[in-house]
Structure formats: C-alpha cells, structure tokens
Amino acid sequence: xxxxxxxxxxxxxxxxxxxxxxxxxxxFETLLFTPxxxxxxxxxxxxxxxxxxxxxxxxxxxxxxxxxxxxFNIGHQHFAAFGMYEGYTDGLLYKLLYGLLQxxxxxxxxxxxxxxxxxxxxxKKGHGVEEGFLVSGMLxxxxxxxxxxxxxxxxxxxxxxxxxxxxFGGTGMNILNIALTARVFVFFAYPTYISGDxxxxxxxxxxxxxxxxxxxxxxxxxxxxxxxxxxxTPLALAAKGGWEAVVQKYxxxxxxxxxxxxxxxxxxxxxxxxxxxxxxxxxxxxxxxxVSMIAGLLFMGMVFNGYASSVPxxxxxxxxxxxxxxxxxxxxxxxxxxxxxxxxxxQTQTGKWIYGFSIGVMGMIVRVLNPAYPEGxxxxxxxxxxxxxxxxxxxxxxxxxxxxxxxxx
Amino acid sequence: MANIKLKKGLDIKIKGKPQNETLPLNSRTYxxxxxxxxxxxxxxxxxxxxxxxxxxxxxLFFDKKNPDILYVSPVSGExxxxxxxAKRAIDEVVILADNKMTYLPLERIRISSASREEVVKHxxxxxxxxxxxxxxxxxxxxPNETPRDIFISGFDTAPLAPDLxxxxxxxxxxxxxxxxxxxxxxxxxVHLSVNGAVPSSKTYxxxxxxxxxxxxxxxxxxxVGVQIHxxxxxxxxxxxxxxxxxxxxxxxxxxxxxxxxxxRLVAVAGTCIKKPAYYKTYIGASIESLVADNLTxxxxxxxxxxxxxxxxxxxxxxxxxxxxxxxxxxxxxxxxFLGWLLPSYPRPSLSRTFTxxxxxSKEYNVNTNTHGEHRAMVLTGAYEDVTPMDILPMQLLxxxxxxxxxxxxxxxxxxxxxxxxxxxxxxxxxKTDVQHILREGLDIMQEQS
Numbered sequence: 001x002x003x004x005x006x007x008x009x010x011x012x013x014x015x016x017x018x019x020x021x022x023x024x025x026x027x028f029e030t031l032l033f034t035p036x037x038x039x040x041x042x043x044x045x046x047x048x049x050x051x052x053x054x055x056x057x058x059x060x061x062x063x064x065x066x067x068x069x070x071x072f073n074i075g076h077q078h079f080a081a082f083g084m085y086e087g088y089t090d091g092l093l094y095k096l097l098y099g100l101l102q103x104x105x106x107x108x109x110x111x112x113x114x115x116x117x118x119x120x121x122x123x124k125k126g127h128g129v130e131e132g133f134l135v136s137g138m139l140x141x142x143x144x145x146x147x148x149x150x151x152x153x154x155x156x157x158x159x160x161x162x163x164x165x166x167x168f169g170g171t172g173m174n175i176l177n178i179a180l181t182a183r184v185f186v187f188f189a190y191p192t193y194i195s196g197d198x199x200x201x202x203x204x205x206x207x208x209x210x211x212x213x214x215x216x217x218x219x220x221x222x223x224x225x226x227x228x229x230x231x232x233t234p235l236a237l238a239a240k241g242g243w244e245a246v247v248q249k250y251x252x253x254x255x256x257x258x259x260x261x262x263x264x265x266x267x268x269x270x271x272x273x274x275x276x277x278x279x280x281x282x283x284x285x286x287x288x289x290x291v292s293m294i295a296g297l298l299f300m301g302m303v304f305n306g307y308a309s310s311v312p313x314x315x316x317x318x319x320x321x322x323x324x325x326x327x328x329x330x331x332x333x334x335x336x337x338x339x340x341x342x343x344x345x346x347q348t349q350t351g352k353w354i355y356g357f358s359i360g361v362m363g364m365i366v367r368v369l370n371p372a373y374p375e376g377x378x379x380x381x382x383x384x385x386x387x388x389x390x391x392x393x394x395x396x397x398x399x400x401x402x403x404x405x406x407x408x409x
Numbered sequence: 410m411a412n413i414k415l416k417k418g419l420d421i422k423i424k425g426k427p428q429n430e431t432l433p434l435n436s437r438t439y440x441x442x443x444x445x446x447x448x449x450x451x452x453x454x455x456x457x458x459x460x461x462x463x464x465x466x467x468x469l470f471f472d473k474k475n476p477d478i479l480y481v482s483p484v485s486g487e488x489x490x491x492x493x494x495a496k497r498a499i500d501e502v503v504i505l506a507d508n509k510m511t512y513l514p515l516e517r518i519r520i521s522s523a524s525r526e527e528v529v530k531h532x533x534x535x536x537x538x539x540x541x542x543x544x545x546x547x548x549x550x551x552p553n554e555t556p557r558d559i560f561i562s563g564f565d566t567a568p569l570a571p572d573l574x575x576x577x578x579x580x581x582x583x584x585x586x587x588x589x590x591x592x593x594x595x596x597x598x599v600h601l602s603v604n605g606a607v608p609s610s611k612t613y614x615x616x617x618x619x620x621x622x623x624x625x626x627x628x629x630x631x632x633v634g635v636q637i638h639x640x641x642x643x644x645x646x647x648x649x650x651x652x653x654x655x656x657x658x659x660x661x662x663x664x665x666x667x668x669x670x671x672x673r674l675v676a677v678a679g680t681c682i683k684k685p686a687y688y689k690t691y692i693g694a695s696i697e698s699l700v701a702d703n704l705t706x707x708x709x710x711x712x713x714x715x716x717x718x719x720x721x722x723x724x725x726x727x728x729x730x731x732x733x734x735x736x737x738x739x740x741x742x743x744x745x746f747l748g749w750l751l752p753s754y755p756r757p758s759l760s761r762t763f764t765x766x767x768x769x770s771k772e773y774n775v776n777t778n779t780h781g782e783h784r785a786m787v788l789t790g791a792y793e794d795v796t797p798m799d800i801l802p803m804q805l806l807x808x809x810x811x812x813x814x815x816x817x818x819x820x821x822x823x824x825x826x827x828x829x830x831x832x833x834x835x836x837x838x839x840k841t842d843v844q845h846i847l848r849e850g851l852d853i854m855q856e857q858s
Binding site: 001004005030032033034035036037038039040041042043044045046047048049050051052053054055057058127128130131132169170171172173281282283284286342343347348349352392395396399400402403404406407 | 421423568642644645646647710712716717718719720721736738740741742743744745746747748749750752756757758759760761762763775776777778779780781782783784785786787788789790791793794799800801803804819820821827831834835836837838839840842843844845
C-alpha cells in the first residue's frame with residue numbers, strides 16, 4: 001500500500017495544472033485511500049465510520065444478487081427462445097457467458113457516460129465527485145430490457161444526469177430519481193424498444209458474443225425461434241386475459257423465482273428481497289417507505305378486486321388476486337431500490353409513510369387501469385418524487401403549528 | 410414528576426471510561442477562559458495584572474455591558490499570564506496556584522430570609538452568576554430576566570462522561586442549599602432529571618423543593634435541552650435557565666460556608682489515557698497536570714468536555730469553565746487504504762454497515778479522522794434517528810442555511826443548542842458541520858431579538 005501511496009503523491013503535483021485532472025485525481029485518490037483529514041475541533045471530534053461512499057456502495061452491494069440472477073436470466077431466456085438448454089442448469093456456463101457479455105457493455109457505457117459527465121460538472125464547480133452516480137450506474141442497466149441499443153442508453157444517461165441532476169445542483173439536490181429518469185426517457189423517446197412482447201428477451205449477438213463464438217450455438221436469427229415462443233410478460237398477459245391467461249403460461253413459482261422475460265434485474269424476487277432486507281438491516285434503506293408502499297399496493301388491489309366482483313363486465317385485470325400483484329412485474333424492485341432513494345423521497349418521517357402509500361396506490365392505478373402499458377411503478381414513483389416536497393411541506397407546517405399551539409396554550 | 414422514556418439516540422461506546430476512583434490533583438496552574446462564556450464581549454475589562462496575588466473568589470474581569478457580573482478566580486495564587494487570542498481578545502487568565510488555597514471571605518446571607526434582589530446581587534458579586542446559562546441561545550443568564558423554570562440535568566450520557574451519581578455522592582447538604590438558591594430565582598419550578606436506568610444517588614432522591622423526573626434512553630437523553638423539550642418546552646418568549654449539578658454544589662457552598670469553592674470531580678478519560686479516573690480539583694485545571702505520566706501516546710487530541718461537543722485544547726491550556734471532563738483520543742491524520750469499503754480497524758457507527766453492530770457492548774478505539782470527505786447534504790434519515798425531540802433537524806438546518814428567520818423560529822430553534830444536535834453531526838454521512846451551522850442560526854436569532 002505504501003508503494004501505491006507514494007505513486008499517488010508523486011503524480012499529485014502534475015494534476016494541479018488543470019481543474020479536470022485535479023477532480024479526476026481527487027476522485028481516484030479518495031477511492032483508494034480514505035483521506036487523512038481530521039475533525040476541525042470546532043464541532044464533534046469523532047465521526048461516524050459511514051460516509052457517502054459507503055452509503056452508496058451498500059446499495060450497490062445489495063443489488064449484486066439481482067445482477068447475478070439477471071446475467072443468468074438473460075442467457076436462460078435467450079436459449080429458451082431457441083428451444084435450447086431448457087433445464088435451469090443445462091448449459092449454465094453458456095447462459096452466464098451470454099448474459100455477462102450482454103450486460104457488460106451496458107454497464108460500461110452507463111458508467112463511462114455518467115461518470116464522465118459527473119467528473120466534468122464536479123471540476124466546473126470545484127467540488128469532489130459525488131458518489132450518487134455509483135447507485136444510478138448500477139440501477140440503470142438493471143431496469144433496461146436486455147436488448148436495448150447502447151447508444152439509446154447513452155443518450156438516456158446524458159439526459160438523466162444533466163437535466164434531472166446537474167441542472168438542479170448535483171447529488172442531494174435532484175427532484176427526480178436519476179435511474180428512473182433515464183428509463184422514462186427511453187420509454188417516451190423510443191417506446192418500441194421498451195414495451196411490447198418482443199423486447200424482454202435478448203435475441204441478438206453483439207461483437208463480444210461473436211468473439212466467444214456464441215452465435216454458432218443457435219445459428220441465431222429470429223427465424224429459428226421455436227414455435228409458440230412468446231416473450232410476453234405476466235403483466236401483458238394479465239392485461240389481456242386476467243389471471244387465467246397468466247397461469248396458462250407462467251406458474252406462480254416461476255414469477256417468484258424470476259426465470260421469465262422482463263427487465264434485467266427486476267425478475268428474481270428472492271434476490272430483491274435479500275437486497276431489501278440488507279438495506280433495512282444496515283439502516284440505509286427506509287423500511288417505512290417499503291412497508292407503506294406494500295400497504296398501498298394491497299389496498300388498491302383489494303379495491304380493484306372488490307369492484308371486479310361486483311361488476312362482472314369489468315376488465316379481467318381488475319380481478320387478478322391482489323396479493324399476486326406483489327410478485328408480478330417490477331413492484332418489489334421499485335419498492336426496494338427506487339422509492340427508497342433518500343434524495344427524491346419525502347424527507348420527513350411522517351412524509352415517508354404518505355409517500356410510500358401514495359406510490360403503492362398510484363402505481364396500481366397506472367398498472368391496472370392504463371390501457372396502453374401494463375406497468376406503473378416508474379411513472380408512479382416519478383410522479384410522487386414531484387409531490388414529495390409538497391408532502392414534506394404539510395408535515396413541516398404541522399410541526400410549526402404544533403409548536404405555535406403549544407405556546408398559545 | 411415525569412417519567413420520560415426516549416428511544417432515539419445513540420450511545421457511542423469508547424474505550425477508557427473513567428473508573429470509580431478519585432485521585433487528588435495538584436494542578437500548578439488554573440485558568441479562567443473568557444471565550445467559554447457565550448455572549449461575553451471579546452475584550453472584557455481586566456481587574457488584575459500579571460503578578461497580582463489573588464484568592465479564590467477574587468474578581469478577575471467583567472463585561473462592560475453587564476458590569477455587575479464578576480468573573481472570579483477559582484483558586485488562590487498569583488496571576489502569571491494573560492493569554493490573548495486574535496485581535497487582542499482575552500483568552501485565558503492563568504493563575505499559578507499556591508498550596509494554601511485561601512478563600513476570599515464572602516458576606517453570609519440567609520437564603521430563607523433574603524429577597525430575590527439580594528440573592529441576585531450576591532450571586533453576581535461572588536462570581537456565581539456565570540454558572541447560569543439561559544435558553545434560548547445558551548448565553549450567560551441575564552440578571553434582569555426572571556426565568557420561567559430552572560433545569561438541572563442530573564446525569565450525562567455523552568461518551569466517556571462522568572457518572573454524576575458517583576460525583577455527587579455524599580454532598581446532600583451543599584446541593585440542598587444550592588437548590589434553595591435556585592428556588593429563590595424562579596417563580597416556576599426547579600426541575601431535576603435523573604437517569605431512570607440506574608439507581609440514583611441520595612443527593613438527588615432525598616432533596617427537597619424540586620420536581621424530580623426520570624429520563625431513560627440513549628444519548629442525548631442526558632442533554633438538558635432534550636429534557637426541557639419533554640418536561641416543559643421553550644416557547645417563543647420563554648426564558649429558562651440551566652445549571653449543572655456540580656455548579657449547584659458551588660452555589661450551595663457560597664451560602665453554607667461563605668466561600669467561592671468550586672471543588673469538583675473531573676473525569677479524565679479516553680483511549681489514550683493509561684488510568685482513566687476522577688480527579689478532585691477546581692474549575693480550570695491545567696491539561697498538563699491532568700495527563701502527566703498518564704498518556705499512552707503522544708500524538709493525541711485533548712478535548713475539554715466530551716468528544717461530541719467539547720473544545721479542542723492544547724496541552725498547555727486549561728479545562729473549560731463548564732467542562733467536567735477531559736477526553737483524550739488519538740489524532741487520526743492517517744491515510745487508510747480503501748477505508749470506506751474495507752475498514753482496517755473497528756469504528757462506531759449508527760448504521761449497521763459495520764460488523765460492530767453485532768456486539769452492541771463493544772468499546773471502540775476512536776480517533777479524530779473524518780472517515781470520508783465533505784459532501785452535499787443527503788437526507789438519509791440519520792439525523793432524525795438521533796433526535797429524540799419533536800423537531801425536524803434537517804429542515805431546521807436548511808432554514809438556517811437559507812437564513813429564513815420565520816422558519817427557524819417555527820421549527821424550534823429556541824429549543825436547541827449545539828450539544829443537542831451533536832449526534833446529528835457525528836452520524837452525518839456527508840460530514841456536515843451541524844453544530845457550527847446551528848450556532849450561526851442561534852447568533853442570527855439572538856441579533857434579531
């Protein structure tokens with residue numbers, strides 16, 4: 001370590017010449033070595049071991065199981081589409097290799113583009129590089145369809161980081177969740193690449209696959225896809241034919257374990273639950289938001305079920321048993337990693353309960369009642385991101401009023 | 410009498426807790442530090458010169474704004490140095506103690522028959538007045554105000570804090586006399602809070618004329634501001650006073666014995682102290698005498714007070730007027746390879762991202778490293794987890810940063826002082842200087858009022 005330290009100290013003077021180099025140097029130096037700065041002596045003399053780097057990286061670690069399963073599932077769905085390796089462990093290495101090579105370019109592009117912009121803005125402002133993008137950079141690949149074109153992701157990251165984050169002042173100041181802003185950009189700018197039945201399975205081969213010769217395994221073109229294969233997601237099926245249509249194709253355990261088509265990281269429920277528990281135990285993620293969001297979903301699900309049972313001609317989607325909504329689509333992922341973003345969520349404790357519950361209700365309304373697209377968490381969370389300051393405003397006013405009332409009593 | 414149970418907060422466990430053992434201390438020098446008194450003008454009027462002989466209780470200086478409040482010498486001896494800070498502000502008046510300890514004879518007045526005016530005058534003249542601090546703002550109490558109530562916190566929950574049950578053992582008479590004085594000063598009540606988790610000293614439980622409350626919970630349950638919030642909160646326009654138990658003893662002695670006798674136990678504790686214990690001394694003992702032959706390391710930080718809200722002092726300086734604890738911890742000016750990800754030694758944390766949370770009674774070797782860089786505020790909810798009051802800490806701080814006076818008032822700035830928010834500063838993942846911001850807000854509000 002001393003060697004590394006010496007090298008860093010040697011390079012340091014050269015980086016003082018340009019702002020950008022200095023920022024970049026500072027970012028890498030503090031990544032490798034926690035600085036030797038001590039408390040000033042004016043405030044507390046000791047500090048918590050937790051800093052923003054560790055906070056953010058805890059979320060990244062909590063996402064690793066989702067990533068791992070995502071890698072497997074990309075490969076699994078890919079080969080299933082061609083009728084190969086249908087058992088889970090058949091061709092496991094091929095599946096993992098295919099998935100890894102599919103997602104790796106995505107992760108690299110997101111980080112290069114996103115961190116590049118972060119470094120630029122940090123050097124402009126003369127700040128250190130804030131760590132917030134570490135989480136966004138991991139989340140964005142996981143919420144994309146596996147076959148999404150890289151240039152599209154690059155543009156969406158540019159949009160999200162500049163418009164949603166830097167324009168508001170950077171980490172800690174943004175109103176909208178960065179990862180969801182990137183996704184919503186793709187959703188509105190290139191809807192055919194992120195909705196429909198054909199985008200949730202990766203068919204194509206990129207140059208990395210070709211280097212490893214994976215395309216020879218399936219002679220891959222769309223014509224070879226097995227008869228009757230459909231990449232429809234459970235939600236798409238439910239929107240058309242209700243719960244019966246879903247169970248014809250997928251079993252409950254499949255939806256739970258996640259070996260079905262969908263966004264890369266959002267499928268495997270046990271992986272998400274493990275990550276969510278880690279966030280709750282470490283105290284990084286707000287359990288209040290998670291619990292209230294589940295309550296909101298169940299409440300609205302029951303309302304829909306009640307309506308469907310009294311009005312027989314209602315859409316069959318309304319009659320899907322409310323508890324199954326928990327394992328369909330991206331609800332759990334959105335709950336654990338998106339809604340709990342401390343910057344864009346409501347900031348007050350009471351506000352968090354209202355915020356989470358409202359997302360649960362709103363997300364269900366968009367999911368079930370929206371005729372165009374059967375999923376709602378992205379839009380519901382962004383919508384409530386915008387309303388979070390209003391919720392906080394009322395909570396703050398209530399606190400002020402309590403204090404005023406006390407003084408008049 | 411209230412029975413208050415608090416859940417939020419954090420007890421930071423640090424190695425080197427003071428053991429229940431009292432050692433005598435012969436400090437060569439003592440000092441009265443002018444900068445300890447918030448609201449005192451930077452250059453008070455000196456009443457002594459270098460070389461003057463003083464007794465315990467001899468006035469050393471006063472503030473031209475309030476010339477009746479005298480600041481007096483804690484010991485007898487010779488004035489040897491007047492240390493100045495920037496812009497000639499007076500920092501310390503240093504007294505070389507003689508071994509005799511002679512007291513300036515004080516006029517004896519009977520508390521029971523004296524009027525409030527007489528008592529106030531007597532307290533100002535004898536040097537006891539600075540013991541009282543006024544909320545809001547934590548400034549020296551204003552003699553023209555009558556406080557709504559007076560609050561005493563009977564225990565200290567800060568890291569390495571002295572066990573006040575031990576400190577006050579067997580001092581019932583002086584404490585009772587002090588409480589009688591307090592009762593003269595307020596039309597309201599004298600509130601004393603004791604730790605509900607452990608049996609309290611008889612000095613507390615057998616005292617008459619007070620409202621006794623029990624408070625249970627992690628730090629900051631022992632902070633008097635938190636206790637006031639739950640017992641009888643400070644509303645706009647209210648003025649309350651606070652005083653620490655050892656200062657109540659000193660008050661009592663002035664009336665019982667006619668002497669300005671600030672004898673007290675001071676805890677010397679911390680990771681770099683060989684033998685953490687209590688020392689019997691007076692206000693303003695020298696750091697050098699407290700740590701001589703008692704350090705395990707030379708590269709350390711001396712903190713007058715506790716590690717959360719105390720003041721950094723040099724080895725040749727002295728303990729602060731309001732401090733009854735010297736904490737000594739290691740300076741942490743070392744690089745740590747991947748310290749944020751793979752910490753090379755255990756460290757305390759509110760979050761459970763370190764394995765330490767599995768053994769809650771573990772005591773830590775702390776140092777002064779910031780464990781990370783300063784960042785923009787991120788609302789992780791950590792502040793709220795260590796604020797056991799109906800106060801929104803983050804919003805209050807943001808109101809201060811935005812200089813929004815109405816909002817500061819509405820969100821309860823009158824109810825808090827730095828020590829109440831010290832844990833917020835400790836837990837802040839963005840390493841924000843919370844106490845500094847709060848003091849700025851308090852200063853702004855004080856200017857306005």
